[in-house]
Amino acid sequence: MAKKTQKRLPRRREEFTYRGYTIEQLQQMGASELVPLMPARARRKVNRGLARDHEGLLAKVRAGDEGIRTHLRDMIIMPEMIGKTIEIHNGKEFVAVELQPESVFHYLGEFSLTRRRVSHGTAGIGATRSSKYVPLK
Template identity: 55%
Template sequence: MSSEYRTGREGEEFTYRGYTLDELQEMELDEVVELLPARQRRSINRGLTLQKEKLLETVREADPEETANSPIRTHLRDMPILPSFVDKTFAVYNGQSFERVRIQPEMVGHYLGEFQLTRNSVEHGQAGIGATRSSKFVPLK
């Protein structure tokens, strides 16, 4: 499975802190937690909430092909991405709707919410007639 994942360099297998994806997936949660960045490690060491525990169970039982058609829906944007999440599809809530996020190996150690933005970029057009007081004097072409 891990042979299909590549890093930026041509022909190299994906590794996270010196471990391949297969090795990471075989590890216990406590061993994986030691490899995560400090913030993610601390949030897991303080104890997962009931909702996060339930999400973790759902992920362990889910099949990657199943989640492609019906993703795992969640509001838990602050859930750290673990190696067991790889190849699964999540529908992460962005405050307005659920958007699909397919977990890649490079996402391990980040949060689910990092890959689903909550704000849209605004691109302003030109001021129209009546938009402002000064637009009254903009010549029409």
């Protein structure tokens, strides 16, 4: 049996769509047209009305300000925010995040992690008797 040799084609990066709409189409929509497209939690938040500080952040984004810094980790990423760089506070410092089309209707806090990844080293002083043994190569 002959083995088929297929040439792998490079992966084509298609234009991002959210529920059938491109980012440009989402940016042209009004708030009332965006609400049915949102996930349930984001839809509930927008229907209840955004807080004053959330509206202020949106105003800064619409004005085209550079170097926007915020503590509002619970802000929903709206289509008009795509392509902007926002510095989000993680509890210790501000982390610069460029908002990609895939992040539409997620929260800002999801992109600025509050905990660091733990990398455990070898057992040391104060370790239990069984874990003190480190094999020598």
